Amino acid sequence: MTAPTKPRFRDQEDIKAELRRRGHTAAALARAHGVAPSVVSQAFISPSKKGELIIAKALRLPPHQVWPDRWNADGTRRFDERQSRYRRADAAAQRLIAEAR
Template identity: 40%
Template sequence: MAPQKDWHQADVIAALRKKGTNMSALSRSAGLSSSTLANVLSRPWPKGEWIVAKALNMHPAEIWPSRYFDDSGILLDRKARAEKGSRVESIPHFIPT
């Protein structure tokens, strides 16, 4: 089974325009800077993916299947994947005395 390809950035933008909105307006309506949501076009960002997908009345996996499924079509556990690939080391919490 060939893996599905992610939508092209221009296709995401065009689909939003067909719905009567754009990335900037959608970003501002979500309480973000007007350019913040554009990050979702080039890198994984679950919150942003859901904002765009909801505006298009679909699941983010339909737009970005590579972010949700492996090459064999099995659904990825994105939280585990993020933790595995994370370079952030554990930082002890500062508790004021």
């Protein structure tokens, strides 16, 4: 795992402000990419791969410069314990469904 790069933005409000300066809104970005507005706005609150990529593209920056705590410089996602728990829960649910058959 690579070390985090120095953040370009102090917080999520800085990212929103930069989007506004460039003439973008979360809702307009969502419409342009054919996703629900919550996909883009969720990226401001917690990890959302699709939303983060849409926002980074609008800012013309690689995702690790927007969210250095969520992305590595090589373009891979940093490990997120919550995602791991969801994967484990999903796998457990799939096993239960298979056993019930």
